Structure formats: structure tokens, C-alpha cells
Amino acid sequence: MLVKFEGFAFVDGGVTASKGFQAAGLHCGIRANKTKKDLGLITANKPAVSAAVYTQNKVKGAPLDVTKDHLKNGKAQAVIVNSGIANTCNADGIEKAELMCAIAANELDMASDDIIVASTGVIGQPLPIEPIEEAMPDLAKSLAIDGNGDFAQAIMTTDTVKKEVAVEFLLGGVKCRIGGCAKGSGMIHPNMATMLCFLTSDVSIAPEPLQIALKQVVDETFNMVSIDGDTSTNDMVSLMASGEAKNPKIVTQDENFEMFLNGLYVVLMNLSRMIAKDGEGATKxxxxxxxxxxxxxxxxxxxxxxxxxxxxxxxxxxxxxxxxxxxxxxxxxxxxxxxxxxxxxxxxxxxxxxxxxxxxxxxxxxxxxxxxxxxxxxxxxxxxxxxxxxxxxxxxxxxxxxxxxxxxxxx
CATH class of the missing domain: 3.10.20.340 (ArgJ beta chain, C-terminal domain)
Structure with a gap:
């Protein structure tokens, strides 16, 4: 059951609830089970103000290093993520993560360094790039404003249910939205962040307050979840803000910033509860x-x-x-x-x-x-x-x- 807060209404759509975003997900062949989607994509209509936080495990997946580098300018236009193989502890990990971005960028006609990349699954196994390359045209063609469900399925590993939340609220008299989805069921003891979470918003906000808000809310939500005490190697939370709501731009920590902060808390707190409830083998x-x-x-x-x-x-x-x-x-x-x-x-x-x-x-x-x-x-x-x-x-x-x-x- 979602926990409600006054001033925030739940809406459908997950990562595509916010204006300016599309998503897709399909099975490309990384996972042997053909009924399991294993490749997901989110795109923004234009480069969006973006922020992220990352695992504190000393062993980090290659996609995190690539994403950190790509987000140095505080902008991103897409997320590409696979499940099944974590692309961690592999000699060619950075090369494969960069290739994922390049393949997506070529198909989407955008800059490779405007792409956030993530992987989740088994550690230490080489990530085959061919299935991703072969599936990218179909993945791009299937992008849709109602593709959030397919994307949410594509990032699942031992999860038993999709985890999506989106809210609508007023900011400076303008309707705005924040939406997101997460995966995580085991190896969960966030020290930011022991799962994958992808967030979108149509709020107009500057890079610095966006990063501050994300870090602050993550500390109160995802970093207060524990399934088994194990901090993962790969996981992160990313947030892209399109600005398409056309609200007065948030540039300082004013009352509009506080409202955005609260909206982000509603989304992340409910996703945290979903992750905890879907812990591996959990009944309570x-x-x-x-x-x-x-x-x-x-x-x-x-x-x-x-x-x-x-x-x-x-x-x-x-x-x-x-x-x-x-x-x-x-x-x-x-x-x-x-x-x-x-x-x-x-x-x-x-x-x-x-x-x-x-x-x-x-x-x-x-x-x-x-x-x-x-x-x-x-x-x-x-x-x-x-x-x-x-x-x-x-x-x-x-x-x-x-x-x-x-x-x-x-x-």
C-alpha cells in the first residue's frame, strides 16, 4: 500500500509520468529465459539536468565509472540498462559500458556522453555486447510514453514485482511530476545505493539543487533500507529533470525547493517500502x-x-x-x-x-x-x-x- 502525503497525488506512469520522457524494454538475449526482459531504455526529448548517487562498495561496476564521467556536466538525455549480468570485475568492463552508450547514441542520434548506463545481475561474468547491438533498433522503435512497465520489467533480477511510483503536485502554481522505478530484492544494504533506481521529473531545476535534493532524500529513504546487510557493487540512483513543466526554475533552496524535496521523498520512501517488502524470500x-x-x-x-x-x-x-x-x-x-x-x-x-x-x-x-x-x-x-x-x-x-x-x- 502506498503511503500518502497531503499535497501529493499518485499518478500512473512511473518513469514516463513526467513530461518529456519515453521508455521501452525487451528481451535481447543476455538472459537465457526468453520470457524475461533484459534491456531497458529511457529517453528525454532533449538533454535534461541530471544527478546521481552511487554505491559505496570499493568494488564498483564499470557502468558506474562511465556514468560518473558522463554526468560531470550535469546533463543526460537517456538511460540504457541491462539485467542478467552486472558487468563488474571484468577486464573489458569499461569498454563494454562505453559500447552500450555508443550503440544507443548511434540509434537515438544523440551524444554518447549524454547517456547514463547501468547493469545488474551476476558479478564476474563477461557481458556480451552483440545481443544489445542487435536489439537496439527494435528497442528504440518501441519507445513510448506508456513504455514504463516494459522498462520496469527489464531491470528486474530476483524481484517478484515491478516497483513504480509517480506523484503530481503544485510548484509555484504549476502542475509538476516526479516518477520513478527501482529494482532490488537481495544484496540490499544501501550506503548509496544498493539497488538500481531511475527517476524522472518535468520540474525546472538547476544542477546543484537537484544533486543536493537527491542526496538528501536518498539518505532518508534508500539508505535506511536493509534486506540482508550486503552492499552491492553496481547500484545507483539517477534523476533526470526535463524542465517541461515550465515552473519557476529552482536555483536555490527556497520554498519551491522544499516542495520538490518533499515530492522526491514521497516517491523514494514508497519505493523503499516496495524494495523492503519484496526482499528475497520475504513474507513481511x-x-x-x-x-x-x-x-x-x-x-x-x-x-x-x-x-x-x-x-x-x-x-x-x-x-x-x-x-x-x-x-x-x-x-x-x-x-x-x-x-x-x-x-x-x-x-x-x-x-x-x-x-x-x-x-x-x-x-x-x-x-x-x-x-x-x-x-x-x-x-x-x-x-x-x-x-x-x-x-x-x-x-x-x-x-x-x-x-x-x-x-x-x-x-
Missing amino acids: LLECIVSGAKDKHQAKTVAKSVITSSLFKAAMFGADANWGRVLCAIGYADCEVDVHKVDVSFASKCGMLAVCEGGSGIDFSEEIAKEVLSADEIKVMVNLNSGEESAVSWGCDLTYDYVKINGDYRT
């Missing part, structure tokens, strides 16, 4: 809400520590109100916490249950706890009772199927 979306923190760092560190705990995640799979695992995760969080002030509650659509006050357990009904924790969306609420700051993190339960999926992921 987990949300850790930390309040009463002395500062933002403490709030975020505690929230992320709880949502990353394998023992806590396993307990949620079993609907076991083992609140000691929450306290344990808070205790090893990389920040100072007065554990004698901590309160913990669990909540879901089935009710709310307090389990810990002042760092100590309190009596509760195990039957009610089982009912609360059997829902498919569970909140663990932590009050540190030490200040006014808060933070939210998202994750999922740890199930038998996670091991099954990753035990033979490559083969």
Missing part, C-alpha cells in the same frame, strides 16, 4: 520507527541497527515477540544509548503491543503478540526517551527461502 515488511533520540545520527543508527539484525528478522518471520533481540541490536549500534530509558512496542493492522519499558521487559500476552506479528506489515517502535529526533528504517523478515534463492543464485 518491517518498519522500525525510532523516536526520542538526542540527534539525527543516533536515531538513524539505532533504526538501521534494528532492521539489519538477522536474529530480529528471523523472530519476525516466526511471529515471535522476542524483544530482547531489539534491545541487543540497539546495544551494539554505533552510537551512545542509555538502554535504561528504552521503550519498545510492536504494532500491525492487528493491534499494538508494548513489550519493554525502561530497558526491561513487561508482562504481555503471547497470544496477542502472535496475532500482531502474523500480519504482513509490522512496525517495531523504539522510544529512546533522550531527545526530539526520529528516524525510520525498512526491511523484511529472514526466511528459509532467502537461503534457497542465494544458495544457487549464479547456477
Whole structure:
């Protein structure tokens, strides 16, 4: 279920909801399964103001290096992405990533360095360029303003559902939109960013505030998601803004910037929830809400520590109100916490249950706890009772199927 915010209306279209963008996706042959799309494309009508953030893993996919170089001028006109093979840890990785851009640029009649390139899939396998080259004419011909769904499918790996969100809102009295799609189901522990996300907007905005907004919102959303504690090698978030809404151009961090920031948060927060809920083998979306923190760092560190705990995640799979695992995760969080002030509650659509006050357990009904924790969306609420700051993190339960999926992921 999408989380709504006043002033922002959800609209269809994902990456093509914003004016000035088209998308497409098809199966080109990188993946053996012909029913799986594996090559996606987004184009803008003209070079768009663009920004991106990238994984902090020291091992980085070649497409990230190429994209960083292409975005030095703060402009891009297209995104080309494949799934199935990550193009990481390959001697010819940079060459293949540049070739993907050149092939797309030739077909689209645009500059190669105006293209964002991405890959996702198995690490260490060479990326065949021939299927991409052969499929590019058909991919370009299939570009459409309703091609968002095909693109969203083309970037999926172990994802079980497409992840798309778009919102419409007023900016300076003008209707504007932000839309996007993401992929991510495993190897998710963003330190920006452990998945792929492609965003578009028709807002008129300068490069510097666009980059500031993207980094700021990513820190509050994608960087607060953890599926399995593994930070990926390839992944990034990119944002292209066409300016076709014709709003008063955002050049400073004024009230229009704040409105844009909020719209971006609505999109990325909902995509974050989708990624967490679709974690590999997951049956439940987990949300850790930390309040009463002395500062933002403490709030975020505690929230992320709880949502990353394998023992806590396993307990949620079993609907076991083992609140000691929450306290344990808070205790090893990389920040100072007065554990004698901590309160913990669990909540879901089935009710709310307090389990810990002042760092100590309190009596509760195990039957009610089982009912609360059997829902498919569970909140663990932590009050540190030490200040006014808060933070939210998202994750999922740890199930038998996670091991099954990753035990033979490559083969």
C-alpha cells in the first residue's frame, strides 16, 4: 500500500509520468529465459539536468565509472540498462559500458556522453555486447510514453514485482511530476545505493539543487533500507529533470525547493517500502520507527541497527515477540544509548503491543503478540526517551527461502 502525503497525488506512469520522457524494454538475449526482459531504455526529448548517487562498495561496476564521467556536466538525455549480468570485475568492463552508450547514441542520434548506463545481475561474468547491438533498433522503435512497465520489467533480477511510483503536485502554481522505478530484492544494504533506481521529473531545476535534493532524500529513504546487510557493487540512483513543466526554475533552496524535496521523498520512501517488502524470500515488511533520540545520527543508527539484525528478522518471520533481540541490536549500534530509558512496542493492522519499558521487559500476552506479528506489515517502535529526533528504517523478515534463492543464485 502506498503511503500518502497531503499535497501529493499518485499518478500512473512511473518513469514516463513526467513530461518529456519515453521508455521501452525487451528481451535481447543476455538472459537465457526468453520470457524475461533484459534491456531497458529511457529517453528525454532533449538533454535534461541530471544527478546521481552511487554505491559505496570499493568494488564498483564499470557502468558506474562511465556514468560518473558522463554526468560531470550535469546533463543526460537517456538511460540504457541491462539485467542478467552486472558487468563488474571484468577486464573489458569499461569498454563494454562505453559500447552500450555508443550503440544507443548511434540509434537515438544523440551524444554518447549524454547517456547514463547501468547493469545488474551476476558479478564476474563477461557481458556480451552483440545481443544489445542487435536489439537496439527494435528497442528504440518501441519507445513510448506508456513504455514504463516494459522498462520496469527489464531491470528486474530476483524481484517478484515491478516497483513504480509517480506523484503530481503544485510548484509555484504549476502542475509538476516526479516518477520513478527501482529494482532490488537481495544484496540490499544501501550506503548509496544498493539497488538500481531511475527517476524522472518535468520540474525546472538547476544542477546543484537537484544533486543536493537527491542526496538528501536518498539518505532518508534508500539508505535506511536493509534486506540482508550486503552492499552491492553496481547500484545507483539517477534523476533526470526535463524542465517541461515550465515552473519557476529552482536555483536555490527556497520554498519551491522544499516542495520538490518533499515530492522526491514521497516517491523514494514508497519505493523503499516496495524494495523492503519484496526482499528475497520475504513474507513481511518491517518498519522500525525510532523516536526520542538526542540527534539525527543516533536515531538513524539505532533504526538501521534494528532492521539489519538477522536474529530480529528471523523472530519476525516466526511471529515471535522476542524483544530482547531489539534491545541487543540497539546495544551494539554505533552510537551512545542509555538502554535504561528504552521503550519498545510492536504494532500491525492487528493491534499494538508494548513489550519493554525502561530497558526491561513487561508482562504481555503471547497470544496477542502472535496475532500482531502474523500480519504482513509490522512496525517495531523504539522510544529512546533522550531527545526530539526520529528516524525510520525498512526491511523484511529472514526466511528459509532467502537461503534457497542465494544458495544457487549464479547456477
